[in-house]
Structure formats: C-alpha cells, structure tokens
Amino acid sequence: MRSLFQACHRYRCLALVSGAAEASLPDNGCGPWMRQCALAFRYLSSSTSSSKILPWEAPSRETLLRKIDGAMKDGNIDEALQAFGSYKKLHGLPEPRVLNSMIMSLSYASSRRWLQRAFDMVLSVNQININLLNGGSLMRLALALARDQMPVPASTVLRIILESGKLPDVDMLSMAFLHMVKSQMGSYLAADVLAETCECFLGHITDRRQLKRLDPIKNNVTLFNVVLESCVNFNCMIKAQKIMELMSLIGVVADVNTVVITSRVFEMVGQRDELMHMKRSIDSLTNLPFLQYYQHFYDSLLSMHFKYNDMDAAAKLLIDLHRLRKPGVFFSSGLQKQAMIQIGSANLKTGYRIMFDPRKVDKGFVLDTESKFSLVILIDGNLLHSEKALAKLIIGCVKARNMHTLSSFLITLHNEDLNGISPLDVINACIQMGWLHAAHDILDDLESTGIPVGISSYISLLRAYEKENKSEEFNGLLQQIQKIASTMDDIHTNSSFTIKNIAKIVKDDMPLIYSSLFATLVKEFEHYNPGDHLTLEFNNSILFFCKAKMMEDALCTYKRMREQNIRPTCHTFCHILCGYSSMDMHREITILWGEIKRRLEYGELDVDMDLLDCLVLNFLKGGYFSRVMEVIGYMSNHKFYCDKWKYRHVFLKLHKNLYRNLNSLHDKTEAQSKRIEHVQAFRSWAGIK
Incomplete structure (x- = not known):
C-alpha cells in the first residue's frame, strides 16, 4: 500500500x-x-x-468513424480496414450505414483479396447480428464474387440474404447466375440457391393471394432459363427436374427459350411422352414465330424417336416438317396466347404444367446450342431434316425389317409434292450398303403405287445381284423389268428388246456412283445400337411408377430389367432415389445406396455428383449419419464439391439438439456410441459447434 x-x-x-x-x-x-x-x-x-486525445484514453467513436469515412472516400482501403478493426475491438460493430458502406467499397475493389475480406466481414457480422447487413450491399458483393469466379462465397452471401427473410434483387441475381454457371460447381450452387429461394417463400405462403410476394421471381423467366440450361450442360438431371417443378408451382410464364431448354431436359432424361405432348401444344398454334428456336425442340423430339427405335413416329415427324413449309397445312386455325409444357404424365395427379407464351422470347438471353443441331436444320427459313436424320431412318427401318414405313414415307412425300428426298438416292444408297432386299422392297412399293422410278435403279440392283451371285433374284428382276419396260420413260423399247439387251446395259452402260447419303449411312451404322431403346423404355416405366409413388411396381420393373441383362444407368437409380425421397423412405435408400456402391466399385455405373448429393440430403433427413459420412468421403475422394452450407442447414433444421449434451449420456450401447461418433464427425466436418 x-x-x-x-x-x-x-x-x-x-x-x-x-x-x-x-x-x-x-x-x-x-x-x-x-x-x-x-x-x-x-x-x-x-x-x-x-x-485532443489523452494518452490513456482510446480513440473516440466519432474519431474512428471519421477516419473510416475519410479513408473510404480517398480509396485507402488498408487504412479503412485498420480503423474498422480498431472500432470493432473497442466499440463492437459500427452502425449499419458504415458497415454496408465498407462492404460496398470492398465489393467495387479490383483485387480478389479485398473481395475475400468483404466476404469474411459478412460472415463475422452474420454470426453476431444479421439485421445489421443490408440486402443491397450483400447483393452487390455476391455479384462481384460471382463475376470473379468465386461461386462458393457468392452462393453463401446469397443464402445469407435468404436467411434474413429478404428476396434478392432478381435482375442482379440473374447476372450473378450468368457468371456462376460457367463452371460445374457454380452451376450446382446456382441451381441450389434458386431452388432454396423459391422454397423459402413458398413455404411461408398459406393462401394463393400471397403468391404476389413472388411476382419478381415469377416475372423473370431468364432467371430459370439460365439455371436450367446449365443443368443440361452439366447433366444435372435431378436439379433440372426440381427447377421445372418449382416453375410450375410459382406460376412462371415461360418463353420460347424455355421450350428449347425443357425439350433438352426431356431428351436427357428420356421423357419422350412429354415431348410428344409439347408437340401437340405447339401444333395448335396458327403460326410459329421465332422458328429458329423451335429447331431445337424438333431436333430433340426426332432424336427421341430414333433412340426409342420408333421409325413410324420418326417418319411422321419428318413428313410434318416438310408440311410445315406449306402455310395452313400443319397448324390448325385459331391463335392461342399460351401453350403448355407437361411435366410428368398427364395421367397422374402429381404432374406439373408450365404455361409458355409462344410470342415471347428474351433476346438478352443467348441460348448456347449452336453445335446441338444434327437432325433438323434451318434452310431458307424452313425446318428440314438433315441427311443424318434420313440415314437414321433408313438404318432403323432396315434393321427392324420395316421397309413399309420407309416406302410409305417416300410415297407420301411424292404424292403431296413435298420435295426434298429423291427415292432414287435412297434406293441406290441401300444397294451400295448391300441391303439389296430392302432396295427391292422399296422398288416394288413405288412401282405398285405408280410412282416412276427409272431404269437406273433397276440396273444398279441387277448389277448388285450379279455381283453377289444371286442368280434367282437376278433373273426375277430381269423379268420384272421386261414387264414394265414399256412404262419407263428412259427406255425406248422396240420389237428387238430382250432381257439380253438389259444385261448388256448392266455390264457396260450404267456406272455406279457413290452418293453422300451412302457415306452418312456408313458413319451412322457404326454407332447403331439396337438395344439402347430397351434401356430407355425400362427407365421411362420406372420413372412413371416413381412419379405415381408406386414403388413396388418400380422395383418389379427394375428386377425385370436385371433379369433381361439390361444394365441400369445413372438415370435408373436417380428415378428410384427420387421416388423413395418423395415418400420419405430413407431406410430403403440405404439399401439402394448399397446397390449403387457395388456398381460403382465394379465400374458398371458412372459417378454422378447430382446423385451423390441427393443421397447425402436424404441420409441427413433420415438421420443415417454413418451413410452421410460414407457418401461425403466418396465425394471427397473423387474431388466432388461438398456443399457444407446446405448440409449444415439441413442438420440444424432437423437435428439441432441431437446429442447436444454428449457427456450426459451414460450406459450407452455400442450402437449408440457409434451413432454419437458419426454425429460428432459430421458436426466437426460441417463446423457445427
């Protein structure tokens, strides 16, 4: 003292x-x-x-605030951050004006380091008081992060806006998504953020009149088009279907771009029925503005017909495309303001519908599908099939021994004066491929309907029969030519005309010319797989049963698939997984995971990030934490992105107090101990205290 x-x-x-x-x-x-x-x-x-500050006193609030404001005005970010750090240590967080001004200044900085500092600042403030953050400054930061290709921080900032109960500015959200979807990880996160945005507000709506709160999203179809197209580009089937269902629930009026993208989703999944239903809706229009956009739709539908090996439907669609060139033939009268996209079977109550305006297209949204076209091409303002499409039709008809369909197709085009395909070219290409009986069948069908073919096709077939030493067919065709020779314009017969004269023409006068159609046939025949359509048909049946919540029928179909030695695809398991998930059958999903894991180990199944992500979410909902960590480990080993924020949010929503006080549990069984261990492992991995 x-x-x-x-x-x-x-x-x-x-x-x-x-x-x-x-x-x-x-x-x-x-x-x-x-x-x-x-x-x-x-x-x-x-x-x-x-x-004017005593040495034993800290700088006053006003002094530090003036220093922060002055540094930001002068563009001295280092000094502003230093003053901000001092203020936070001495007085806590500053008022929202200063805080959001700091975030805005850092967002406009050119250095990624400052963007990271702004993001760190938002995270720290969010943990203390989310109400101090302004939605506008957060949205600008998210856009800056997305523009700088930092999709994970960008998605985190967008999710913080959602947690505050505010709807992000949809125009800026669209711009942020445009930058995020350039990478696979960004595309996955953009799809999740969009789904979470829709679900966040749909979950609080008890009356349809409250849907007006979602009008900014409902009226911005570009927001959905950007994300949907990225789902197609990165093969995110589950996310794409979820986004389309949310569009239906919110009431988004789609545009022509949406028609194109949804048709590609249906093609990716193998939903041909939905594409055919969409075609009926499109056919009801009196005219088709923006015809170049519908080129994508018809390309997808024609591709589906070929994949299902349905040559009748493919031939009919090709005829429809030719008729499209004649005004008033293809479309019925009466202009409709809106048409419909059916999602799921129209026979199911669980189906969804998206209305689209055929006169509406967002020209600010550039559809990146130029390299997609292969079956339907645009020539002089008309939609026509390509040579590749014709080759696929010929191969399918020949392999299915369904030459009547091909002949009827050629006859219809001739009778309706729908020029574009020469029967002569088709016959000669079949002869060059060695499909002599197919060529002969087409000749007979054309001859029976009175369509002139010309001597050259008969001569080419005769030469091929002679080369193959098929004397019976050779002599039969000679006699056939003699009977109809008088009707051929390019043969002037007289009394001395004999079969011997024709045989001489075969050898000397008619050289064989190889066409471009023949080259296309050779190329397409190499990739022809007649068993592909069976996989699609089984998958489509499984999808129907899963959408209808008929899981027993879906499993029976899956068993028949295995019995017929048809290998399940990733889509097969995605359909079953989504069916189980819609019914909260989490225990059955653990069994399904065992099947998926075995096929992955044997290399019978491609690893799919969308599928694994869906598995983690379902195991979290079901409380199967050992499976959660197992799938997360699998994703990490394959360098897949694990969305900690999303998984942590699901855990805190459903299991916030699960084993919170772990030390209070005494006399635990071995199973309980392991479960606690897995919960602890997930908490540690997700950063949950």
Missing part, C-alpha cells in the same frame, strides 16, 4: 514540474528515473494537444 502511495505521489510531482527545464529537476536518488518520465510526459503532452 505504501509503495502504491509513493508511486502516485511521484506521478503527481511529475505533472507539476512538466513545464520546468530538465536541468532544474532535483536529484534525490531517483533523478534519472524522474528525468526520463519528464521527457516522456513532455512528448505525450505535446502530441495529445494536437490530436
């Missing part, structure tokens, strides 16, 4: 003599100490007089 009093007394003496000269200080044994203190006091007093 005495020493404390002496120290205070000496400090008081120091203050009294601060104005005296250093030489006048008394030396009573403590002279050096007093002299040093006086010098220090003189320095401090001179400095504090200019800054």
Whole structure:
C-alpha cells in the first residue's frame, strides 16, 4: 500500500514540474528515473494537444468513424480496414450505414483479396447480428464474387440474404447466375440457391393471394432459363427436374427459350411422352414465330424417336416438317396466347404444367446450342431434316425389317409434292450398303403405287445381284423389268428388246456412283445400337411408377430389367432415389445406396455428383449419419464439391439438439456410441459447434 502511495505521489510531482527545464529537476536518488518520465510526459503532452486525445484514453467513436469515412472516400482501403478493426475491438460493430458502406467499397475493389475480406466481414457480422447487413450491399458483393469466379462465397452471401427473410434483387441475381454457371460447381450452387429461394417463400405462403410476394421471381423467366440450361450442360438431371417443378408451382410464364431448354431436359432424361405432348401444344398454334428456336425442340423430339427405335413416329415427324413449309397445312386455325409444357404424365395427379407464351422470347438471353443441331436444320427459313436424320431412318427401318414405313414415307412425300428426298438416292444408297432386299422392297412399293422410278435403279440392283451371285433374284428382276419396260420413260423399247439387251446395259452402260447419303449411312451404322431403346423404355416405366409413388411396381420393373441383362444407368437409380425421397423412405435408400456402391466399385455405373448429393440430403433427413459420412468421403475422394452450407442447414433444421449434451449420456450401447461418433464427425466436418 505504501509503495502504491509513493508511486502516485511521484506521478503527481511529475505533472507539476512538466513545464520546468530538465536541468532544474532535483536529484534525490531517483533523478534519472524522474528525468526520463519528464521527457516522456513532455512528448505525450505535446502530441495529445494536437490530436485532443489523452494518452490513456482510446480513440473516440466519432474519431474512428471519421477516419473510416475519410479513408473510404480517398480509396485507402488498408487504412479503412485498420480503423474498422480498431472500432470493432473497442466499440463492437459500427452502425449499419458504415458497415454496408465498407462492404460496398470492398465489393467495387479490383483485387480478389479485398473481395475475400468483404466476404469474411459478412460472415463475422452474420454470426453476431444479421439485421445489421443490408440486402443491397450483400447483393452487390455476391455479384462481384460471382463475376470473379468465386461461386462458393457468392452462393453463401446469397443464402445469407435468404436467411434474413429478404428476396434478392432478381435482375442482379440473374447476372450473378450468368457468371456462376460457367463452371460445374457454380452451376450446382446456382441451381441450389434458386431452388432454396423459391422454397423459402413458398413455404411461408398459406393462401394463393400471397403468391404476389413472388411476382419478381415469377416475372423473370431468364432467371430459370439460365439455371436450367446449365443443368443440361452439366447433366444435372435431378436439379433440372426440381427447377421445372418449382416453375410450375410459382406460376412462371415461360418463353420460347424455355421450350428449347425443357425439350433438352426431356431428351436427357428420356421423357419422350412429354415431348410428344409439347408437340401437340405447339401444333395448335396458327403460326410459329421465332422458328429458329423451335429447331431445337424438333431436333430433340426426332432424336427421341430414333433412340426409342420408333421409325413410324420418326417418319411422321419428318413428313410434318416438310408440311410445315406449306402455310395452313400443319397448324390448325385459331391463335392461342399460351401453350403448355407437361411435366410428368398427364395421367397422374402429381404432374406439373408450365404455361409458355409462344410470342415471347428474351433476346438478352443467348441460348448456347449452336453445335446441338444434327437432325433438323434451318434452310431458307424452313425446318428440314438433315441427311443424318434420313440415314437414321433408313438404318432403323432396315434393321427392324420395316421397309413399309420407309416406302410409305417416300410415297407420301411424292404424292403431296413435298420435295426434298429423291427415292432414287435412297434406293441406290441401300444397294451400295448391300441391303439389296430392302432396295427391292422399296422398288416394288413405288412401282405398285405408280410412282416412276427409272431404269437406273433397276440396273444398279441387277448389277448388285450379279455381283453377289444371286442368280434367282437376278433373273426375277430381269423379268420384272421386261414387264414394265414399256412404262419407263428412259427406255425406248422396240420389237428387238430382250432381257439380253438389259444385261448388256448392266455390264457396260450404267456406272455406279457413290452418293453422300451412302457415306452418312456408313458413319451412322457404326454407332447403331439396337438395344439402347430397351434401356430407355425400362427407365421411362420406372420413372412413371416413381412419379405415381408406386414403388413396388418400380422395383418389379427394375428386377425385370436385371433379369433381361439390361444394365441400369445413372438415370435408373436417380428415378428410384427420387421416388423413395418423395415418400420419405430413407431406410430403403440405404439399401439402394448399397446397390449403387457395388456398381460403382465394379465400374458398371458412372459417378454422378447430382446423385451423390441427393443421397447425402436424404441420409441427413433420415438421420443415417454413418451413410452421410460414407457418401461425403466418396465425394471427397473423387474431388466432388461438398456443399457444407446446405448440409449444415439441413442438420440444424432437423437435428439441432441431437446429442447436444454428449457427456450426459451414460450406459450407452455400442450402437449408440457409434451413432454419437458419426454425429460428432459430421458436426466437426460441417463446423457445427
């Protein structure tokens, strides 16, 4: 106590003599100490007089705020951050105006380092008080992060906006998505954020009149088009279907771009019925503006017909495309303002519908599908089939021994004066491929309907029969030619005309010319797989049963698929998984995961990030944490992105207090101990305290 009093007394003496000269200080044994203190006091007093802050006081709030504002105006971000750090240590977080001004300044900075600092600042403020953050500044930061190809921080900021209960600015959200979808990870996150945005507000709507809150999203179809197209580009089948269902629930009026993208989704999944239903809706229009956009739709539908090995439907569609060139033939009368996209079977109550305006197209949205076209091409403003499409039709008819369909197709085009395909080219290409009986069948069908073919096709077939040493067919065709020779314009017969004369023409006068159609046939025949349509048909049946929540029928179909040695695809398991998920059958999903895992190990199944992500979500909902960590480990081993934010959100929503007080559990069984261990592992991985 005495020493404390002496120290205070000496400090008081120091203050009294601060104005005296250093030489006048008394030396009573403590002279050096007093002299040093006086010098220090003189320095401090001179400095504090200019800054008006005492040395033992912290800088005032107003001083630090002025320093932050001044540094930001001068563009001195380092100084602003330093002052901000001092303010936070001394006084906590500043008022929202200063905080959001800091975030905005960092968002407009050109360095990625400043963007990261802004993101870190948002995370720290969000943990303390989310109400201090402004939606506008957060949206600008998210856009800046997305533009700089930082999709994970960008999605996190967007999710913080959603947690605050605010709807993000949809125009800026569209721009952010445009940057995010350039990468696979960004595309996955954009799809998740869009789904979470829709579900966040749909979940709080109890009356359809409250849907007006979603009008900004409902009226911005570009938002959905951007994400849907990225789902197609990165093969995110589950996410694409979910986005389309949400469009139906919200009531989004789609445009022509949406028609194109949804048709590609249906093609990716193998949903031919939905494409055919869409065609009926399109056919009901009196005219088709933006015809170049519908080229994508017809290309997808024709591709589906070929994949299902349905040559009758393919031939009919090709005829429809030719009729499209004749106004008023293809479309019925009466203009409809809207048409419909059916999602799921129209026979199911669980189906969804998206209305689209055929006169509406967002020209600011550039559809990146130029390299997609292969079956339907646009020539002089008309949609026509390509040579590749014709080759696929010929191969399909020949392999299915369904030459009547091909002949009827050629006859219809001739009778309706729909020029574009020469029967002669088709016959000669079949002859060059060695399909002589197919060529002969087409000749007979054309001959029976009175369509002139010309001697050259008969001669080419005769030559091929002779080369193949098929004497019976050769002689039969010679006799056939003799009977109809008088009707051929390019043969002028007389009394001396004999079969021998024709045989001479075969050998000498008619050279065989190889066409481009023959080259296309050779190329397409190499890729022809007659068993592909069986996989599609089984998958489509499984999808129907899963949508109808008839899981027993879906599993029976899957068993028949295996019995017929047809290998299941990723789509097969996606359909079954989504069916189980819609019915909260999480235990059955654990069994399904075992089947998926075995096929992955044997290399019978391609690893799909969308499928694994859906598995993690369902195991989290069901509380199967050992499976959660197993799938997460599998994703990590294959360098797939694991969305910690989403998984953590699901855990906190459903299992927030699960084993919270782990130490209070006594006499635990071995199963309980393992479960607690897996929960702890997930908490540690997800960063949940």
